[in-house]
Structures are given as C-alpha cells and as structure tokens.
Amino acid sequence: MTALAALVVTFNRRAQLERTVARLLEGPLDRLVVVDNGSEDGSRDWLAAHPDPRLTVILPPENGGGARGFEIGMRETVARFDPDWIVLMDDDARPEPGALAHFAALDHGADVVAGAVRYPSGAICDMNRPWINPFWQAGTFLRTAMGGGREAFHLGPDAYEGPHLRDIHGASFVGLFLSRKAIRDGGYPDGRFFIYGDDVHYTLGLTARGLRSVFAPGLRFEHDCATLGADRIFRPLWKTYYHHRNLWHVYRRAAGPVFFGGVMALMLPKWLMKGRTLGPEERRIYRALIRLAIRDAARGKMDRPHAEIMARARHIA
Template sequence: MNISALIVTYNRLDKLKKTWAASKLLPFNHIIIIDNASTDGTADWLGSLDDARLSVITSPKNDGGAGGFYCGAEWIAKNIDADWVMVFDDDAYPTPDLLDTFDKIDKQGVDAFATKVITPSGMRCKMNIPWKKIPNSLSEIISYQKNDTDFVARNNDITPICTFSFVGLIIKHDVLKETYYNINKDLFIYYDDIYYSWYLNSSGFKLVYRPELVFIHDVPESDITPPPWKVYYLVRNLLLSFKIFNNNRPFSHISILFRVFKYFLMVLKSQSKINFAKAIFLGIKDGFSKK
C-alpha cells in the first residue's frame, strides 16, 4: 500500500513537533508539509529535518487551512504517485497502529474514509464528527438538538457519511487528483472540508466512517467561545454556500438561519461583545456580497 501524508501548519511549532514525531514513525511513502508562511521558527525547524520522505512546500502568505489543503492537494496530484492520501492539521496525529489497521480493512468501492477523531484524553472530538445526514428541516433541527443519533456517525459503527473533516481524512489519490480544485481555498478556514466532502458525496463518490481508524486532535475539550475573527469566517463562509452551491447546498435556509442565530447567542459569552457582534455583521455582509 502506497500512502502519503499531507499536513498543513501555521505558527504552531510546538504542536507540529508532536505531529511530526508521531507521523514519522508510520510507514508513509511521502510526507508533505505545507507551511503557511509561519513566523515562529517553523521554516528553520522544518529545514533541519532529515527524512527522505519529507517535502516541505512554503506558501508566500498565510492562506489558512483551506488554502493550505488546496495547495497540498494540488502538489500531490501533480507530483506524487500514491494509492491513498491522509490529510491532517498540525495539531493532530495518527495513532501508531492506524496504517496497519487501514491496510487490513475492506476498501472495496470506497473513495474516502473518515477516522474516529478523539482528544488526547480519549473523548470524541465534536468538531470532527462526520454527518451522515445534515438536519435541514425544522423538525430535523429540533430532533437533532434532542438526539443526534440519526444525523452523525455513531461512535463505534461503520457508517456511510455525506461529509467529513480534514482531520484524519484518508482519500484515494485518484479521487483527490480528479477533484482537488473543488477545495475552496478562498474560504480560509471553516466549512472548506464540509463543502468539499458534500461535493464528493453529491457527485457519487462513496464516503465511509471507520471507527477503528483513530486520530488524535490536540484541542481543548471544553466548549470555548471562538474569537471574533474566527466567528467572522464561520458566518461568512456559511452564507457563501448560496453562491458556491446554488440549489444543491448542504444547509437549508432555516438551517443557516439557526446557525447564525447560535453565533449571535455567543455574543453573550464573549469578553469582547462589541467586536464579536461586529464580526458577525461583517460576516453577514461579506457572505452576501463577496463575488
């Protein structure tokens, strides 16, 4: 099995070191790291690494996760011959037995796999749970709030899915090569993986969640209100789905309205309420006006 790793990093050298330490132990044929113009010494550290499998691609500017994954996918499509590509951020890393486990599972007819993503303490990472059905009607949204069983991949069940996260994604090289230009690099962060996987699923590619494939995501385990600049992208990119997908959107009007309303509720928890509210309104403006 020929499998390559794609890692995107920006100014998180301490976490990147942990990710590299875990990744280099696995039998990847190639390890590609996209450095999004880091300013914290990442470039010098990457330059000191001695591993024939490693290719470092330095972006002239920080294009966010979306731009980084687009850049890496394009580079792999044009320069690497592989069977599969594993995709992850600089704060995530595969468990030691992941590739051995992946080698043994039935891959027939599957174009991309989502792994089970957990925190270092073993809790399931909420932000990386794949959708098997997005709740889009009012009744579905209410049902989802009460019990998400019908909508997300269950913890320990093999599940067909309609979206995945870019943390722990394993995708066929040929599929990535054919479709990478559908990774919307202009999104910067948030929804880039949701929109790309929605496109794949809508185009007939088969996506499956496999719980025996485990990834670690080193993120806070408690709910933390994001800073205003992140909320801007959450709102803007959600509304950009109207232009990106036309009628075949992953989120309905009512689902988008519900999500934006939830972001407004975050204002109450924010320590910078005025800036938080401004970020939401700017996200709404740019989400509807951006060409």
C-alpha cells in the same frame, strides 16, 4: 502496492508539529508533505534540517490559512507524487500508533475514508465527528428539525465502537483519507475559506458527485486542540468572521436551492443575537464581524484581506 502520502498544514506550533511528523514517519508512509504557512517559531528551520527523504516542505508566499494550505498541499502532492491515497491532518493531530498500517489492511470499498478522531484523553473530538446531510435523508431531517441539533446528524458514540464501517456524507480534514479517484473527480478544496468549513464544504461536494465516503472506527487519530471557550465564542474574535461567512456557503451546498432560503431565515436571527455573555465592547465587535460575514457571504465576496479582518476585530468604527 498502494502508495500513501500524508499532508500536514502548520503555523507556529513547532512542538505539536514535531510530534505529528515523528508519528507519521513511524508508519508505512511513502511521502510526507508539510505546508508551512509562514511560521516564526523555528518550525521552518527544524523542517529544513529534518533528515528523512520522505519529507517535502512547501512554503507558500503568504499565509492563506488552513484552507489555502490544504488546497496548495493537495495540488502539489498530486503534481509531484501522484499517490494512490492522501491522508490529511492539522499540525496538532496525528494517527495513533498502528493507524496507517490499519488503513493499509482495511477492506473499505470507498473513495473517502474518515478516521475516528479523539482528544488525547480518549474522549471523542466533537469538531471532527463525521456526519450525514439532513437534507438528503428524511429521517435525519425530521430528527434535526424536531430539536435534535448536531446530535441528530453527526455520528454518535455508538458509531465509534466495534469494527463496522458507516456510510457518511462528510467529515473533517483530520484523519481523512482521499483516493486518487476522489481528487480526480471531486477536485480540490476552496482555499478562499481561510479557516473553518472548507472540509465540510469539500467532502459534501465529493458525496454529491457520487463518491462513496465511509467512517472507519478502528482507524484512530488524536487531536490535541482547543477552539471554543466555555462561552462558545471563537478566540481570537477575528475567527468569528470566517466561521459565519463560510457557514453560509456550507448551508447553501447542504440545503440546496429548495431549502436554503428557509434555513437562513431561521439561522440569521440567531447569529445576530449571539454574544449576550460578552462585555459591551467585545459584543459590539463580535456582532459587527457577524454582520460583515453575512454581507460578504450574500455577495459572494471571498477575497476580503485577512489583515482587514484582524484590524476590524480590534477596532470597528
């Protein structure tokens, strides 16, 4: 019988966490590992008092963001329990009723399986759409280069209908099932990313190593989230630094040495001109964070303290 563990990373979202834990423990789950990144909203006390023996709580010594949480959580889950599969999600995401049973019965023949993630309204969650690397497929590359943008290489609404599996190159850490083989051969995500891009970088690496990833539209998850404002600006502004620094590394892995220089020659001017809709002070901070992200990415610097990023987001000289 296949052993399945779930891994949830949480920080100060107790109400969401309670819903996610309850939903997971309703299903055929052998282990539930929750990494709490220093919550101060009662989450830790609630987790400590939870009676289900399947629940294991990990308390890192400092908040390393979602990326470090997933790295630590995966390492600890493998070391302690060695399950056949691990399914990943944020604290504000959860499987729909019956999803775990659906996975147990699914004939997929893959090493990585990505679920269909929707908002509670039923609309497709754009940030969690699986994708095809345009640099690995000529047709996808041409559609992207001709102005197709994200729609050219992310799965569209048609992929979410019907029972058919789709081969993919990458997916998010919401509703992502990883086999023991995938983790053994592909290793662990890079916790230095802090937030954003760690899932894209990691899953692309799995595919590059020859591991098969598929999208299963009948494997449904919900994600009760909001990240970007109407102006497409990350809030709080400090998130801007991580998004652009990490995107540099994602592009480098996706494009490879042949195309990376050309990609960044196109992207950097766009990044540096962002924030036109912001007020003068916010625009100054926003663009300074982007410039810092570019400098650090180009130097391979991944250890700038989070406290410094927070301070720079408030007071950039």
